[in-house]
Amino acid sequence: MSSLATHFSAFIFLFPIGIRRLLCSFSLYLRNPSLYRSKTWYSSEPRWKNIDLYFLLIALPIASFSWIFLFLTFSGHPTYRFTFFNQAAVTLIFWVFIILVILRENFDPFLINEGMLFIFAGIAFLIEYSFVGKGFTGLGSHVYELLAGLTLVCAAACFYLSFRPTAFFAEVVLSSGLIFKGTWVLQAGLSLYTDTFSLKGCHKISLSRSLDKINEQCDLEEDSLRGVALMDLLFAWHAVLVLVMSFTLFGVLSCNRNLRCGEGAAPSLADIDSESMLRRPLPEFEVE
Template structure:
């Protein structure tokens, strides 16, 4: 683990969360009564879906790099060594999830229901929750514990959307949590893996790794307790800021229709469009 790893995760999660938040709000405001969640919001033309196609390339590379780090790690900390393998497995699960989405949309395999895709996404987040923060205790364990809690919430949202995809609030919460995961994973990287932003009186996590459970090394126990309280407070601040921005974005898009994103592709919107055509009143014939 390093700051570069956490920054990469921040870029991916934050951009995905913002994109999904914008699309789900626009999709809901377009016609609330016909709202239905989508596993991925595709854009037309296809080249605009660079986020999805780039992830299809980046994720397997990241998964393989973690396997390489697992094989190349020569330290005595077995728990830390196997954390690379666990992270590789988590990334691989999400890569399979993206492949499932692409195959479903590219070949119009409507037999693969969105509920099945959402269910698999819930499994991916469950795997992330189970493998998050292994071998860490204290301040660092608490910070990674918050990431595990967010993964658990994401998994629950996916399972809810698999059962009832018309729940806008659940998808809104899911998108907000993705954004929060992105900002918090960056906070974890800055606080635990850098000297500049490390806790007062403590060293970064990579200094002095032991064979057993690991935590940041602090000069005094008071510094560790103060660091734990500070990180919990920062997590609350992150959550409040993300929710305020999300609700503000909803209010802004609801007020100004010109700022809403364009139509996303998919069978649902085609169905909505056909219903609009059927419901459009016919012009009245004037009798001469």
């Protein structure tokens, strides 16, 4: 988390994944609520539609190696230098998760249990939680604490889904949490690493400065307190927008079946009942 570019890259990864999960989970639930089961990844047919999954397979190791390169070349304070290494490790863990998902989808699905994948994802989120915002104080620390809270919510949802995959509410929490993480990490990048969107009385974070200068992000204590209050307000606005987006998407999918995800195209309860009635043998009558 060292620049606006890295925050924007995280937004590109998280936001589309959250939207896709929300779309597919809503579609699957609306088609057949009684048979709903959450999935670690909602695949599409034909296979080429899963291009986002294979994009992550290529992009995540590139991002991880970029963090390692920054770790090797950055000559600043050791606290921030090892932040690059921590981010590389977290990115690599999620890359392993993508590999496990692909192995499950293309080979024996019983070899890699769905619950195990959720547990693996939950552990990955917990590792990320332990690294988020380390070394920052003041306004930057508060912003990253909120991001860490979202990461902890995603981890809890993964662990809950690992033993209860039918919990639709937990799936909505996980998907909305990913969207929220994406929008908030972009907000953090704009507020902390740019002069244009920086808060009044505070300057942008620059890791080229000394440690004391980085921690003293705001000139006055009043500016710091005002900045914390404003970021709390922005966090609440982000939460409201994500909530409204979720309800709107659910309403649109309820009214229009054509917009539903591919896996949501499973036969509905009404279709199953009508089909079973058509296949039911007609009663035989004896002619006297």
